[in-house]
Amino acid sequence: MSAPTDDMLGTLQALHAALEQVRLPLEVPGSAGHRTRRTEMAEQLEDYVLPRLREIDAPLLAVVGGSTGAGKSTLVNSLVGQVVTEPGVLRPTTRSPVLVHHPEDAAWFDRQRVLPELERTERSTDDPQALRLVASTSVPQGLALLDAPDIDSVEARNRTLATQLLGAADLWLFVTSAARYADQVPWDFLRTAAERSAAVAVVLDRTPPEAVTDVSHDLARMLTARGLRDSPLFTVEERPLGSDGLLPADAVAEIRGWLAELGADAGARSAVVRQTLDGAVKAVARDSFVIADAGAAQLETRSRLERDVEVAYAQAETAVDDASADGTLLRGEVLARWQDFVGTGEFLRGLESRISRLRDRVTAAVMGKPQQAERVTVAVESGLQTLVIENAEAAAERAEGAWRADPAGRQVLEGTATDLSRASRECRAATERLVRDWQAAVLDLVRTEGADKRGTARFLAYGVNGLSVSLMVVVFASTGGVTGAEVGIAGGSAVLGQKLLEAVFGDQAVRRLAATARADLAERVHALMLAEQRRFTALLGDLDLPDDVPDRLRTLARRVDDLRFSNGGAA
CATH class of the missing domain: 3.40.50.300 (P-loop containing nucleotide triphosphate hydrolases)
Known part of the structure; x- marks a missing residue:
């Protein structure tokens, strides 16, 4: 076998291997015909082109x-x-x-x-x-x-x-x-x-x-x-x-x-063989570009479906982040338990005129109320869990709906028995862990920050739990998003929480603690939503679509064409 033939044989063997790796599982326009042609090309290489090149006579x-x-x-x-x-x-x-x-x-x-x-x-x-x-x-x-x-x-x-x-x-x-x-x-x-x-x-x-x-x-x-x-x-x-x-x-x-x-006539036979062989090689090289484009279309479709899911869950994360920082959570049970803890009504009446005396009055109000602090913690836990679960459910519904409206996405959904239009069965338990772990992390933040202040009167008066719930309240109104009548309730509650913390740690430390706690909550929510999102993306991963195959096919097809032309346009 000549060197050019050796080069062609090696290139076509690599091309055959690349074709075998092409996966066209998603129903995109033309995919049925491309699947058939890919199979025909792989079979012709295996059944005819490669054996004939090895034994041209x-x-x-x-x-x-x-x-x-x-x-x-x-x-x-x-x-x-x-x-x-x-x-x-x-x-x-x-x-x-x-x-x-x-x-x-x-x-x-x-x-x-x-x-x-x-x-x-x-x-x-x-x-x-x-x-x-x-x-x-x-x-x-x-x-x-x-x-x-x-x-x-x-x-x-x-x-x-x-x-x-x-x-x-x-x-x-x-x-x-x-x-x-x-x-x-x-x-x-x-x-x-x-x-x-x-x-x-x-x-x-x-x-x-x-x-x-x-x-x-x-x-x-x-x-x-x-x-x-x-x-x-x-x-x-x-x-x-x-x-x-x-x-x-x-x-x-x-x-x-x-x-x-x-x-x-050996010459006539050879001419027939070379005509058909070269035609087959030329067609395989030409159609490899078509199959490469079909493979790229599969990758783009997969990416589009991934983006649909990412957008749905990114919206959920944003909604949780906004609602956990704009005062939304400082309503209902959380607000009632917080008011029980700090006696908010009296302080709100004097907030504007007696702001300089606020720290001392807050200290007196919260002294000896550990049970009320625990009740605030429980209320925060319940409200935050509800917020996260509701948005996880909404994200699942949006993602499933986007896929259902797409032929390829619908095909993927029909291949699983899992109902992806709802949050996973594990979501509720995971959310409960998330909130408890975040609250524990907030407690650790306060405990660590107050390590050198544990003997002070104010630290002893407020207690670690009281300071922790105060920090949560500050986080829940950290964007100042509440307006109108809500300023007097949710906004005032946040101001009181901030004053409690500043009385112990100082204003710069409070801003740092609030930013850390909020970022920690966002990170935990992101991890949970990512786990929920993987129910969708795992299905796409099961499609087994190698990212490099289309480019490898094009490179090998160009190499085949180059070898043909260097050999006078023949295989």
Whole structure:
């Protein structure tokens, strides 16, 4: 094998590996066709291109394919001169493909050189995953015939196998009939052959003698119009079969003679092989860019679905952050318990006129009220839990709704039994832990900050719990978002809490403690929402979409094109 061939073989092997890694699971526009083409490309590389490159001098493989009832098997039997493949009386016929070769060429086909996944056998079988090998001296050395299933079979696995076998051919011997030559399916295959520059010969079979001229001229015109003008066209008249089930020898003499000449001419065989091989390589390289774009579209779709979830939960985090800092939580039970703790009513009445005396009055009010401080803590715990859970539920509903409105997202949702429109079953317990842990962290903040003040009168008067709930109240109104009548209630409550803390720690320390406590709460909420979000993103992770495959495919496809051009435009 030459160095250029070695380079091409190595590059195509890498390209095959990259194609095997392409995943197109999401339903995006064109994905069904791209999945089919990716499979065809991988199979053709494995079944034909790579084996052929490794053994460029192996016998030419002519695959006989065509429409249902076109007479492929009868034609193959008649060309060989014996029944080697059973014609189907009932449709569809499901059996193994049959490869007929010269006995001297047996070594080329009894190992996994072409169609490596098909099991080799020498007996007749109905297993479509087996390749029956038949040796016959009627087939010229250097050439083999393979009888494929119907390309338009109603049996899906027959159609799939026929496509795969035609992809493994050096030469397509395409069989149609006077009654079927204008059918769409055969022309779809022939168009594919023209696009891939594959070598094609066409047999117009089962043609009434009186229609031979008209039908063959019409078929030749259609071949020319579709880029197959140079394809040999043979006509086989409708003739009675002999007792052996074969056509008369003269009916297939022209085709047999052409195959014999091809088998005897090494240069002609080589030209056919190289034409088809280069066409296949060119098509694989060209379509690799299409598959790469399809892979990139999958990645973009995955990213879009991820963004839908991120936006939904980011909104939830923002809502919790806003509501836990704008005074929203300083209402209802929290406000009532706080007022019980500090005697807010009396202080609010004198807040504006006697602000300088506030610290001393607060000290007197809270002295000896540890139970009220604990009640504030419990109220804060309940209110904050409700706030977080409500927003987790809202985020799940938004994210699920966004996916439900997207075909790809809907597909992912339908693949799981979990109801993602609600928060997880673990969310409530996780939220309870979050709030308790945050309150404990606030307590630690106060305890640490007051380490050198624990013997002071004010520290002893307020207590760690009292100072902690005061800090929570300050955090809950830290943005000054309350307005109007609420200033006198929630805002005033926050001012009192701040004055309590300043009496012990000073104003700068209070601002730092409030900022730390608020950031800690936001971080804990983020972690909880991220855990909830992972219920969605884990489903996307299960899709197994490697990020680097599209770019790797494009790089390898460009390398294949470069090697072709450096070799004069041939594989």
